[in-house]
Amino acid sequence: MHVTTISINSRLIQGLFFAALLLFSPALLLAQGSAGSMRANISGTITVDRTLDPTGDYSGIGIAIINFDPAAGGLDTLFYALTDRSGAFSGTARFSERDEYVISVTRNERLISTSTIVLANGDHTTISAEIPGFTESFRARSRENNAVHDYRRVERNFNRVVDFISSGLAEVTQDTIPVLLQTWSDLFWSVKDLHPGALAAETATLRSIEILQGWDDELVLSRARQGISELNLFKSDRAIIASDALIRLQGMEPALAFVDSVMTLQMREEDRILLEMRKIEILAQFNENEPALEMLRDFRERFSDDTTLVQWADFYLYDIQNLAPGMELPSFELLLQDERRVTNADFHGRYLLLEIANLASQRYQGEHALMRFLHDEMRQQVQFLTLPTNESPITIQAFYEERQTAWPVAKARQVHEADLMRRLNIIVQPTRILVAPDGTIVRKYSGTEISIIENDLRQLLN
Structure with missing residues (x-):
């Protein structure tokens, strides 16, 4: 059961980075930028624990809302206020977008x-918090921020369930997982009904379909289409998930046609670029290498001044030319935890699911229970092999002994000594490669849900 955390855009991450700089220069907050045409009233009270400050004078506490905006020269202060003696403050935030x-x-x-706060035009937010323990006591109340609160409560409880299952403390069978995921998917979807139109409601509907990928493709497709037609955000994310579902239900052509139809809608340029990238991925997945390469080269030329997009194009170009379905898996020789030395030829004769993973990753730890379920069910027909990217032999041995992993695991640094990070073009972890009994590649999965891999295996084996 894969856990994705709440979506945080790159500007928010950069804003958190600049907030850390305030440790060295809080005076940066004093200059409020032009920000934008939207307005939101902000008020509240911040107090200090009386055991730390028995004076009861809470004046001089600074509250700032900041944004990283390259167009405005970097850090932009959208709101700044100082508390009075009682800890109260108020003012108006000025910003350009919800x-x-x-x-x-x-x-x-x-x-x-x-912490973080959602700003929306005309949305009056009331803040309360206490020092110390600001993070735990912080609460922002408004239409938008109440939705965030409810979304995070559902997300937090869902993650607890996932952690409980992943730890092995809960007995969960393969049959009960779809029921469990359906329940939580419905809970995420309900945030939309509780807070219609709120930013967090749009995030929650995306989360609702994310966790159902590969388990209930008909519902994924229905909810993705509803979200695309009714909601403003995450159009490309919903379309990408829906295209995966369509591939499993109907094949390549309906998936490509669906992506094309979504691209006719009004959307951000970033979304349109992501959907163009998705079309290339679909063509490559079905070994339509000539049209995929033609689109890829055109894409790279048009975005040659964007380093990130060029890197993606080069990554995908390497995969199409060296790791496409039907090509031989690059040869390797590895030393396993049980001291056996194996080569790729030792796995011929049955399907092989090869995974390259960072064991410290929260995502991988959350998925490991599902890998165990998959192995238990398919081990007669599918072999499993894990190549950890961690440097510490103790970390690797402890991880797999604690979880009683029943399939071969390579020793520390084997993936690096065999130069497989480069030869298998590993950028995202975990990456899994499904290999046919004759040693050729079936499909490479970069950060893909286990449920999607399971679906592919069922189609191959049935």
């Missing part, structure tokens, strides 16, 4: 803590 922003609190020219 979004999640960083809020920071300072006292005596020292950064106390940071």
